[in-house]
Amino acid sequence: MTITVSSAVASVTLTGIDSDDVYMLAVSNCIPVTNGQNGELRVTKSGTAQSDANYDFAFKGLRTDTTFSNLASVGSSKWTYPIGWSTSNTSAEAGVSGNAIIYLYNFNSSSEYSFITVETATKYSGGTLAPTGGALHKVASASDGVHFQWSSGNIDVGAVFTLYRVV
């Protein structure tokens, strides 16, 4: 499925994962209305975003302006950094956006955790940022999709989210 943001919204939810296949989420032109925000991704179960403290992630923060960063957390209420990391808005920098390819594994499994691998390319005032790595939601039950929002403020017009099943 594809969701194109036609007017600023607080969040985007994509569901429909109902098989044991690997899935892929492609995100392009995702921009925060409020300057300098991080992306926040959660799994959905029965269409509802889960906000429990079972999100772990490890991303290498590739960046053009300084030494790469280590971005890691255990027991968070969301996956931070997929799609955006301190991402500028268009008032700060025209042409900026958050973009990502995210593969989803084991989402449909009722007995395994939900895993993702993430490649992101985005920008802030200091340079280009590319959090790359993986994450998991440590709840052994089926997830049927993902929910995205910025750490604060809305998603600006023009963002495109497409969920594919790899068959």
Add this chain to the structure above:
Amino acid sequence: MSEYGYIPEAPEQSFGNNKGIFTPKDIYDLTRADKYTNYGQLELIETQTVSNVATVDFTTLGTYNVHFMTFNDIHSATNNVLTNVRFYENEVLETGAVYQYAYQYGNVAGSFGESRSTSNTRIYTLMNLGNATNETANGYTYFYNLTDSSKYSFLTFHSMTINATPNGNMNFGSAVLPQASTVTGIQVLMQSGNITSGTISLYGIKEYS
């Protein structure tokens, strides 16, 4: 009798140049003849559902320049081992210390590092996983130039696993078999011991000229 809606004959159909009205059978026939326009096709070559084996071989590669492999829910019999790949060249398994790889890794507890080799007997692709319940490996690998006898064979890979601690850990990197050869097969194996279970799928990325 019309052909693709034209009477008496339709224009010649070719990839990127389809004209007319197409029935499902027309689309099927033209697709089989590589004459129907379908961009960006990922073509499934083979899926193997693994159950307690030491190695998994994919020996049908087709003629693609780029291959894509997914690893889903891989479980290991042995604790704390990495998932590896090595190649068959002209049906002979390359087991020499000739593979090169480099990857960045990191775990959710905040430990990050680099791993590299210029002379290994296999390519370490997916990060290490434990052998307890829910400790699985998941990821993907792209392969380049496998079927080109004049080129080295390259790969890029990216994974997320749960190790023996248990902590989530990730890696991403690339590798090469620096031998100009025709790769005729891909072997997947654990660093030691059996692959207990999992699903591995190999795709070809179709291109058109």
